[in-house]
Amino acid sequence: MPAALLCFEPNCRTEYSTSAVLYNCPKCGGLLEAVIDYDKEDAKLWKDRWRQRRLTNDPLDVSGVWRYREMLDLFGGGFENVVTLREGCTPLLSGPRAAAYAGLDGIVFKHQGFNPTGSFKDNGMTCGVAQAVKLGMKRVACVSTGNTSASMAAYSSAAGLDPIIFIPNGNISFGKLSQALDYGARTFQVDANFDEILALVRVLAERMGIYLLNSINPFRIEGQKSIVIEMLDQRDWKVPDWIVLPGGNLGNTSAFGKGLRELLALGLIDKLPRLAVVQAEGSAPFYDYVRQTDFSAFPTVKKPETLATAIKIGDPVSYPKALFEVLTTGGVVERVTEQEIADAKAVIGACGIGSEPASAATLAGLKKLVAAGTVRADADVVAVLTGNVLKDPDYIYKYHTGELDDPKGARLTSRFANRPVVVPNDPEQIAALLGGKN
């Protein structure tokens, strides 16, 4: 069998077919991971093959996910189920000001906000939707008010599927929800909390044959491996010292670690970079978890709070995988305040780059890690900006006009405020305001 689903629990490891509709291990409830039976000899040819694909106009080659399809050979022969919106192909951008702010000699941002729906969720969703098509599913669903629903709606509609989104009533992020509406997803607001809705959707999924594309979906995790594969391809396979990313449900942390381990095992890289995962202080259960000595009970946060809504998750589904990946890479987990996120975000903006708040946790975390001596000033660092600047304009306007309050209602300090200025229709006065030569 070329690919299989394997239970992630070390003392279970039961194997299932990739054509089974499963989200958890039926035996023990553990997370599932997709495993591919790689041809190590063939892998010697992949770097050249992947480069050659950049010269073609074949949609699968143009995609920054499917260009690397040897590492996504999950569907049992061929990729005819794949629907691509030309996801991936996201740039590496250097930010000298951001580096100085963090106390680093240099920093490079891998900006996943350049994706078709504006976040890295597209890298995974193209793969999750391909599996839905392969399984013959007609309806797909997720519970999310955020980037997952925007991405799920776009890819499912493009594939001719019927996307259904469930959201908790009164807990809506308009930028992202409006994308989902525009991409044609049927959207249900339910008067219940996130966990209750998830339970409801699981019942509906089973009864009506709806395929779930939540974070737990192992095919989405596979697609997200392409972020680190593409990053290393763009760096001519030079492995950085650190890869820094924000942590919410921890799917991306799991995907990065898995992708890196596979690249190492295939001989495509010569060492592992260290992963640094950054959480928001009001929503940092993984930070607390890695500080335990025995990793027994996961310290779920009942009421997570942060303005960085993409990482406002108190009970991250992928924590067992993420713990394994952080330990394997000699990684660290940091946490940052609302103030630190807001200032770091403005610094990333002032580099001409910009990101949504959750992404800026990376720079805020790096500043702390450099100050603590964990990351050296001369380290080779790639920080992953997960979402586009336009995802959350309300936050930006409030920050720059000095009106941004943290979730408890305390006013944040807008250290890098850039206020719009009301001026009279008069060149003399405007010239005076601008200063310099008249």
Ligand SMILES: *Cc1c(COP(=O)(O)O)cnc(C)c1O
């Ligand atoms: C989903 C998301 C995250 C969190 O990623 P996880 O895989 O859930 O840890 C961070 N930033 C943005 C912009 C996201 O959309």
Ligand SMILES: [Zn+2]
């Ligand atoms: Zn199991």
